[in-house]
Amino acid sequence: MTRILDQPYSLNLQVTSVLSLLATFPHPHLHEYLLDPYLTLAPGCRSLFSVLVRVMGDLMQRLQRVPHFRAKLLLVRQQLLGMVPGEQMDHTVLFKGVVVLEEFCKELAAIALVKGPPEGPP
Structure with a gap:
């Protein structure tokens, strides 16, 4: 995922497809790691959320150097x-x-909405 802005389109589709399927799997640890933005991590560890935040920061810097990027x-x-x-x-x-x-983030949001919070002890 960290290279999504530099990889071929077909590879990005495959990677995001696998991650989406993993996110739908009904396992609390996968749910937490892939869908919980508030997950506390050990130093040097990354979650999907932290990777996406870093990619978005990189994207914002790159787009400033591209003329007429919206068009x-x-x-x-x-x-x-x-x-x-x-x-x-x-x-x-x-x-x-x-x-x-963008489409992957929408898909993750839909998955998180449908799954709701992970089941666990009160």
């Missing part, structure tokens, strides 16, 4: 939906990574 991101979204022909442009891998990241 280019919209064009890449349309290309992925097949609405416009796919033309090569700068930062295509980055923008495809952004689209996958």
Whole structure:
């Protein structure tokens, strides 16, 4: 996940698919590790939430250096939906990574909503 902005589109789809499936698995430790943003970790350990926060920080820095990033991101979204022909442009891998990241975050939010808080002792 840390390389989602630099990896090929197909690899990002595979990685996020596996993580989504793991998040739906009914196990309290998986639920906690993948869906709990308040999980206390040992120094040097990362949760999915901490990785996503780091990726978002990296993304915000990169987008400041890309001229017309909103228009280019919209064009890449349309290309992925097949609405416009796919033309090569700068930062295509980055923008495809952004689209996958956004959709993955929506999917995680839906999974967390459906699963609710993990079952445990009161």
